[in-house]
Amino acid sequence: MIVTTENNINYQRIEQAIRYLEENFQRQPELDEVAKQVHLSPFHFQRIFTEWAGISPKRFLQFLTVGFLKEKLKESKNLMDAAEKAGLSSQSRIYDLFTTLEAVTPQEYKLQGSGIQIHHGFYETTFGLALIGVTERGICWLSFLDTDAEPRIELEKMKTHWHNSVFNEDLEMTGGFINQIFNRTNSKQPLRVFAKGTNFQIKVWEALLKIPMGRVTTYQTIASSIRSPKAMQAVGSAVGSNHIAYLIPCHRVIRKDGVLGEYRWSAARKKSLIGWEMAKAECP
Numbered sequence: 715m716i717v718t719t720e721n722n723i724n725y726q727r728i729e730q731a732i733r734y735l736e737e738n739f740q741r742q743p744e745l746d747e748v749a750k751q752v753h754l755s756p757f758h759f760q761r762i763f764t765e766w767a768g769i770s771p772k773r774f775l776q777f778l779t780v781g782f783l784k785e786k787l788k789e790s791k792n793l794m795d796a797a798e799k800a801g802l803s804s805q806s807r808i809y810d811l812f813t814t815l816e817a818v819t820p821q822e823y824k825l826q827g828s829g830i831q832i833h834h835g836f837y838e839t840t841f842g843l844a845l846i847g848v849t850e851r852g853i854c855w856l857s858f859l860d861t862d863a864e865p866r867i868e869l870e871k872m873k874t875h876w877h878n879s880v881f882n883e884d885l886e887m888t889g890g891f892i893n894q895i896f897n898r899t900n901s902k903q904p905l906r907v908f909a910k911g912t913n914f915q916i917k918v919w920e921a922l923l924k925i926p927m928g929r930v931t932t933y934q935t936i937a938s939s940i941r942s943p944k945a946m947q948a949v950g951s952a953v954g955s956n957h958i959a960y961l962i963p964c965h966r967v968i969r970k971d972g973v974l975g976e977y978r979w980s981a982a983r984k985k986s987l988i989g990w991e992m993a994k995a996e997c998p
Contacts, residue, residue, distance in 0.1 A: 725842040726861050727752040728766055729982050731759070735775045736985070745771070766840070769993045777992040778985050780972035783930060786992075787972065790929045813923055813961050816851055817909040817916045823878070832876055833884035836865055839896045841986055844959075846888050847872050849879075852906030853891060856959045858979040875910065875957055895960065907958050914942075918952035925966040928995025930988065932970045954978055960987070 734751045735743070748771060749759035760770070767774050776782060832854060834847045839858075845868050847855030855872045859865065873881060894905065909919060917940045924939075925931050937949045956964040959979055965987040969975050977984035 724762065725766075725838075725840065725986075727754065727759075728763060729842070729986055731763065731771060732775070732985055732989070733982055735771055736778065739775055739779075742772070767990055767993045769996070774989045774993060777989045778974065783968060783972040783974070786930050787932060787968075787970065790925070790931050790935075812904045814852075814904055814906050815909060815916075815920055815923060815962070816906060817911060817919070819913060819916075820910060823910050830876065830879040832872075832879045832881050833887050834869070834872065834881060835883060835885040835888040835892075837889065837892045839892065840990070841896075841960075841983055844892070845869060845872060846892060847876070847881075848888050848891055849908050852908035853958060853961060854908045854910075855957055856895075856961060857957065858959055858983055860980060872957075905961060907961050909958060909962070911952070911955065914945075914948060915952040915955055917942075918949055919956060919962050922953070922956070922962050922964055922967070925963055927963075927991045930966050930968050933967055934970055936967060966991075 731748055731752050734748055745756045745760060749756040752759060754762070763771050763774075830849055832847045832849055834845065834855070836843060836845050836859075838844075841858055842861075843859040843863075843865070845855065845857050845859065845865070846853065854876060857868060857871070859868050873879075891905075909916065911919065918936060921936050921939045933946055933949050933953065934943070936953070937943050937945050940949075942949070953964045953967050954976075956962050956978070959965075965977055965984045967975075968988075974981065974984055974988065
């Protein structure tokens with residue numbers, strides 16, 4: 715069963731508009747042209763995009779240009795300083811989710827993880843359809859689905875990752891977490907995530923949690939922050955292995971040349987996430 719929220723904006727059209735703007739940004743297409751691409755009137759398109767992002771489509775795209783992102787990388791060169799200045803709490807000027815990480819290695823899970831209860835559900839979110847899994851120890855899964863993706867296959871991915879667990883669809887229980895994550899309800903309450911990974915992956919994910927909302931950093935900076943400056947490829951692999959989207963913000967890691975790069979849940983969604991967060995940081 716898939717639950718849609720009343721406040722969900724048609725993310726597929728937003729994403730399509732972002733793609734079109736990016737492909738044609740150099741010639742600065744007019745609002746009418748972009749609206750036509752997503753089959754909306756200019757007035758309706760401008761309204762839903764501004765409601766979603768808080769800024770105009772063109773301003774949004776400026777956040778995703780290489781030059782702008784390079785400047786952001788300079789600001790966030792020292793990851794620890796950036797995290798400290800942002801506060802990573804509800805009291806920060808920049809809104810963010812204060813997330814704590816509890817993790818187990820595959821071996822620990824093999825020995826102790828049998829029978830873990832995982833409640834799950836599918837929901838429409840600010841960034842499209844998502845699957846969430848929750849245990850008593852925290853959120854253990856959060857993934858986005860493309861428009862043509864089969865929900866059943868995504869559910870099987872979660873079951874494969876947490877193969878010794880017991881699964882139960884519980885929309886009432888998991889829906890509360892979705893609201894807290896994407897609709898900012900109870901934002902002062904810290905969220906816990908429960909992850910399974912190697913010791914190295916866990917170190918990388920802990921470093922990702924220190925990247926404030928509205929900021930970006932590089933794979934090289936992450937590698938240096940965990941005292942493995944030469945382990946660039948391993949860091950990239952660990953970032954790509956993250957199975958708790960958005961909360962462990964692997965989307966905030968980009969290439970040092972300012973190019974956003976790939977993303978487990980589509981490059982277009984990565985652009986949407988980064989641009990949306992920068993817009994919220996600019997206009998808290």
